[in-house]
Amino acid sequence: MFTSRKPSSDEAWEGVVVDRSRGLTDGSNLYRYLTVRLSTGETRKIRVDRGLWDSVAEGDGIVKTAGSEPTKR
Known part of the structure; x- marks a missing residue:
């Protein structure tokens, strides 16, 4: 079973980017990922x-508000 990395539309959080990566996880599409340390301490x-x-x-802040996509702070 796979885990969706796309944030849900009703989530709200803020954090700091600790890593950037990309990959062909399904074999045909290039996906881009950010590893984010949230203000709660969770990564x-x-x-x-x-x-x-x-x-x-790395080190930039990002914010995700409910109903929108993550944006740079």
Whole structure:
């Protein structure tokens, strides 16, 4: 069984990017991931679009509000 890395639309959190990665996890599509340390101390790996992945670096803050996609802080 696979785990979806796409954040749910009703989630709300903020955190700091600790790692960036990408891969062909299904063999045909390139997916981009950020590992984020949330303000609660939890670390999560999330799938993001190319625009956000290109605009952030390790140490940058990102925010996810309910009903929207993650954005750079």
